[in-house]
Amino acid sequence: MDTQTAAAAGVRKVALMIRGVKVAMLTTTAPDGTLHSRPMATQEAEFDGALWFFTKSGSGKVDEILHDSEVNVSYAAPEDHRYVSVSGKAALVRDRDKIEELWSPVYRPWFAQGLDDPDVALLRVDVRKVAYWDMLAGGMVTMPTEEEADR
Amino acid sequence: MDTQTAAAAGVRKVALMIRGVKVAMLTTTAPDGTLHSRPMATQEAEFDGALWFFTKSGSGKVDEILHDSEVNVSYAAPEDHRYVSVSGKAALVRDRDKIEELWSPVYRPWFAQGLDDPDVALLRVDVRKVAYWDMLAGGMVTMPTEEEADR
Ligand SMILES: Cc1cc2nc3c(=O)[nH]c(=O)nc-3n(C[C@H](O)[C@H](O)[C@H](O)COP(=O)(O)O)c2cc1C
Numbered sequence: 001m002d003t004q005t006a007a008a009a010g011v012r013k014v015a016l017m018i019r020g021v022k023v024a025m026l027t028t029t030a031p032d033g034t035l036h037s038r039p040m041a042t043q044e045a046e047f048d049g050a051l052w053f054f055t056k057s058g059s060g061k062v063d064e065i066l067h068d069s070e071v072n073v074s075y076a077a078p079e080d081h082r083y084v085s086v087s088g089k090a091a092l093v094r095d096r097d098k099i100e101e102l103w104s105p106v107y108r109p110w111f112a113q114g115l116d117d118p119d120v121a122l123l124r125v126d127v128r129k130v131a132y133w134d135m136l137a138g139g140m141v142t143m144p145t146e147e148e149a150d151r
Numbered sequence: 152m153d154t155q156t157a158a159a160a161g162v163r164k165v166a167l168m169i170r171g172v173k174v175a176m177l178t179t180t181a182p183d184g185t186l187h188s189r190p191m192a193t194q195e196a197e198f199d200g201a202l203w204f205f206t207k208s209g210s211g212k213v214d215e216i217l218h219d220s221e222v223n224v225s226y227a228a229p230e231d232h233r234y235v236s237v238s239g240k241a242a243l244v245r246d247r248d249k250i251e252e253l254w255s256p257v258y259r260p261w262f263a264q265g266l267d268d269p270d271v272a273l274l275r276v277d278v279r280k281v282a283y284w285d286m287l288a289g290g291m292v293t294m295p296t297e298e299e300a301d302r
Contacts, residue, residue, distance in 0.1 A: 025225040025234070027178045027186055035178055035186070035223035038291065039234040039284055072186035074176040076227045083176065083190040133190055140189065 010130070010143045015047040017084045017132045018075045022106075026053065026123075027072040028064040028090075036064065041106055042075075050124050054107045057092065057121040065090045065123065073125055080135070087129040093122040161281070161294045166198040168235045168283045172226040173257075177204065177274075179215040179222050179241075187215065192257055193226075201275050205258045208243065208272040216241045216274065224276055231286070238280040244273040 018024075027037040038061065040053045051073055055062060065071065069091065075084040093099075099122055103115055111117045130143045169175075178188040189212065191204045202224055206213060216222065220242065226235040244250075250273060254266055262268045281294045 023227065023229055023234070025176060025227060025236070027188065027223050027225070029180070029186070029221075033221050034238045034279060035180070035221050036238055036280075036282070037178065037223045037225040037236040038282065039227070070180075070184050070186050072178050072188045074178070074188040074225065076174065076176060076190070076229075078174055078227075083174070085176070085188040087185045087187055128185060129187075131187070131189065 021075040025074045029068045053123040055123050056119045082134045084132045088125040088127045090123050090125045093124050169226045176225045180219045204274045206274050207270045234284045236282045239276040239278045241276045244275050
């Protein structure tokens with residue numbers, strides 16, 4: 001497999017692993033060094049290389065990310081023994097078109113005013129490294145594989 | 152409520168919130184700054200102020216913790232909309248009595264030799280800060296509360 005084919009296969013595999021997990025835990029580092037996590041509604045659209053979340057632009061997690069952009073997003077589907085760890089860098093995105101493209105009523109509980117909320121924004125997590133555990137894999141599988149990462 | 156009573160109530164509340172969640176995600180910071188998480192079997196014993204996990208002393212997570220002890224442990228029970236974030240400091244514990252006290256056959260899949268595995272050790276996470284979300288609380292509840300933390 002060449003690098004591009006491997007990368008595409010990696011994206012498909014991650015999409016499969018996180019499919020159907022409606023809530024992920026997003027972990028950030030606070031300025032004092034402590035690690036915080038919180039539940040975040042996942043998007044319905046299929047994973048294509050970046051993860052997207054809706055957030056309020058004035059929230060604690062945004063402050064933390066502007067201070068230190070390294071994050072982890074974890075997915076747990078205990079009923080089928082599926083766990084995924086995504087390491088990446090998060091960025092605040094206020095692009096109106098993207099916000100409208102990704103908006104769904106599932107985010108309503110946290111954004112009562114919906115798209116009219118002046119504080120509504122997106123977090124984009126650019127994926128650097130993924131590890132997953134499932135019944136078939138048994139142990140941990142990491143992507144990119146050591147081989148791919150060395151190229 | 153005085154500080155001690157509040158702390159005891161906090162411990163009971165956390166015990167209640169994480170009860171029955173068999174797998175938690177443990178997030179650590181790697182030397183290159185990336186955040187990694189992995190599923191960890193939780194202990195059956197009731198939470199009494201510290202979290203304990205079995206680990207191999209030579210594992211990647213132990214290296215990461217020896218380098219940076221700040222960790223997050225997250226618990227997700229999606230079926231009843233319960234999520235918990237525990238921020239704390241992790242330490243490697245090789246105390247034989249404690250290992251024997253906490254050992255249970257549920258850890259067997261990761262320690263085939265059980266207590267005879269020379270590499271078996273514990274991680275103790277001393278809890279600093281907890282946040283939880285549940286249906287009753289609606290939003291996020293943090294402990295210690297700002298008031299308690301200021302004392
Ligand atoms: C099931 C669930 C899903 C959530 N989804 C989101 C979300 O998509 N976006 C969001 O900003 N907050 C969401 N929240 C609330 C966050 O967990 C958190 O309380 C809030 O964003 C403030 O976090 P912060 O102070 O760390 O920024 C959700 C909470 C729960 C319980």
